[in-house]
Amino acid sequence: MRPRRRLRTRLAFLHGGVAFAGGVLLLAFLDVPLLAAGHTTGPGGDRSTSNLGEVLRYDAVALVAIAGLSGVVGWLIAGRALRPLAVLTASARNMSADNLTAAPRVPAVYREFDELAGTLDGLLYRLHGALTAQRLFVANASHELRTPLTVQRTLLQLAVADPAATAETLRGACHELLDLGRQQEHLLDALLTLAGGYRPVERWERFDLAGLARKAALDQRAAAEERGIRVSTELEPAAVAGDPTLAASLVTNLVDNAVRHNVAGGTVEIATTASGRLAVRNTGRPVPPGEIGRLFQPFQRLGADRTDQTDGHGLGLAIVAAIAHAHRAPLTAHPGPHGGLQITVDFPPAHGEAMADDEPAST
Template sequence: MNRPAPPPRPRLRTRLAFLHAGLAFGCGVLLLAFVDLPLISAGQTARVPGGGDLTGGQPAGPAAGGRATGNLAEVLRYSAIALVLIAAVAIVLGWAIAGRALRPLQVITAAARSMSADNLDGRLRVPAAYREFGELADTLDGLIHRLHGSFSAQRQFIANASHELRTPLTVQRTLLQLTLADPDAGPGALRAACRDVLDLGQQQERLINALLTLAGGYQPIERWERFDLADLVRTAVLEHRAEAERREIEVRTALGPAVVTGDPRLAAILVTNLIDNAVRHNHPHGVIDVATTAPGRLTVANSGAVIPPAEIDRLFEPFQRLGTDRTDQTEGHGLGLAIVAAVAEAHHAPLSARSRPEGGLELTIDFPPAHPATPGYAADDRRR
C-alpha cells in the first residue's frame, strides 16, 4: 500500500516572511499589553459636563451629581487595529527582507543549473556584502574545480586507453590482410603471422589486466588483514631476479619486519609494479635498493636516467611515460606507477617520490601499522 505523499513545505522565503511577521506581531502584543494593562487595572474614567472636570478636587461619581464613562473599549479597539497593521506591514517587510537575503542563493542556483559536465569552468560570484554566501560559493567553486579535473582526467584516460587498444588491433588487421593477400604465402609465413598475432594479443591481455588492476586499486578496501610487507617484497624480488640478471642489474635488499594492515593481494600488486618499474627503467650495471622497516615503510630506489623533478607527478598518471614514444610498447603501457598510486591511496598510505641526483627514482610508501586484533577485521571495526 502506497503512502500518500506528504504535502509540499512552503518555500524558504515564505517561511522567513511569516517568521518575521510572527516576531513583529508578538513584540506588538507585548508592547500594547504593557500600555493597556495599567489602564485596565486602574479603571480610568472621564467626567462628563455637569459633574466636575477631570482635574477638579471633587470626586467623580454618581454621588457628585455627574456621570462617569470609560474609554477602555476605545483603547482596546485601537490596539486591535494597530496589531492588524503591524502584522500586515511585518509580512510585507519580511517578504522583501527574505528575498533580499536569499538573492545570492538564487544566483548560485541559477549558475549551478547552467553548468554541465562539459562546462565546469565558471565561477559562482556573489556580492561581497554576503560573506556567508561567499564562503559557500568558494566551497562550491572548489568542488566544481575538482569535478572539472576529474572529468578531464576521465576523458583523457578513455582517449589514451582507446589509443593503446586500437594500436595492436590495427597491426593485427594489417598483418592478417597482408598475409592473406600474398598468393605465395606458405605454411612458414602463415605460422609467423600467427605468432605475431598471438604476441599482439598478449600485449592487449596485459593492458586489460593492468586496467582492471587500476580500477580495483581505486576501490575502497572492504576487509583489512595483517601481513608482513617484507614477505611480499621478498617474493616480488625473487620473481624479477632473472630479468634483473639478464639486464645486469644488481638488486640489494634490506628487509626488516614490517607488519602492516591492508589488502595483501593489492599490496602484492603494488610491490610487483614497483620492482618491475625499477627493473624496466634502469640501465645496464644499475642497482635497485629495496628496504622495509617498521612500522610499515617500504622504500624502493633505482638507478637510471635523470628525472626532472617537475615530471615526477606526471609519472603517476595513467599512460604517462618519461621520454618514451607512445607507440613503443617495450617499456610497458605507462600504468605501473598509476597502479602504485591508486593502491597506496586505497590503503591511506602516504606516497612520496623524489628524483635522485645521480639518476633514477626513489619511492617511499608508509602503510598503516598492524592492528593489535586478530589477523582479519572489518573496515568498520578499524574506523571505530
C-alpha cells in the first residue's frame, strides 16, 4: 500500500504549483507577443534578431526559483495553519477509557478548528456519560445477581449442616432454591431485553399498537384481580412502525409496572390513539416529581430495599426507556393525581415519511 502524503506536503506542493502556473501564464502574455514581433521580416527582407532566447532562459530560471520559494513558504504557512490540528490529534491519542479529559482549547484563529474542538468536547462528554452508565450498570447487575447466589449458598449450608434434617426440610430448601433460580432467570431475561432495547431498530415493520396493548392487559388481568385492581382499556387502532417484539416488551413492562406498583383496589388505565400514542395510567404510592427520572434508570426503585425482590429488579421502566429511545419515540411521565404515574409513549406512524431514514415498512 502506497504511503499517503501528509496534508502539509500537499499544500506546499499546491502552493508552489500555483505560483509556477501563474508565472507561466504571465510570461506567456508578455513574451509571446515579443517573440512574434522579433521574427517579423524587416524592410530588406532579413529577419530581425533579438535576445529573446536569453530572456526566456532567465525567465525559466526565475520560474523555477519562484516555484521553489513558494513551496517553502507554503510549507511554513501550512505548518502554522495545521498546528491546532496536531495539538488535537496528540490529545486524542493520549485519551483512554480512564482518561477522558476535555479536548484542549486551541487558538481561535480559525473557526473550523474551534468548531472541531467543541465537537470533540461534546463527544467526550457523551462517552464519559456512557462509560459511567455502563460501569454503574455492571456494578448494579453484579449486586442483583450476587444477592440470590448468597441466599442460595446460605440455604445449602444450613441444609447440609443440620444434623436433624429430614426429607421434608430438604424439600422445602429445594423449593426455596427453585424460587431463587426463577428470580435469576427473570433477571437475566430482563437484562437481555434491556441490552436489546439499547440497540437501534434494524428492521422496521408495521404493526398495530392496540393489539399489543390488548394482549398485555389480558396477560396481567389475573394478577390485577388478585389484588382487586381494575384494568380498563380504551384502544383505538394504531398502525405504527418499529420492532414489534421490542414494542411488545415495552407495553408488557409498562402494564406490569402499573399493576405491580399499585394499591389494593386501585386502577390501571391503558389507551392507544390513532396517532400512535400509548398511555398507561395507574394509581399507587405518590411519586415525587424529582424521582421520576431516576426510576427510568436500571435497578432503581422508589424507596425499596435493593435486597427486596418483591417489587422486581428495578428494570421495567429502564427497559421501557431504552426501547422508546431505540424507536425514536418520545416518552413522558408525570405523577398521577391519585398516586402512581401517567406515562405516554408516541411511536412513529407507519408511513413512508416516518421511516425515510430506515428500512421501508413491510405489511
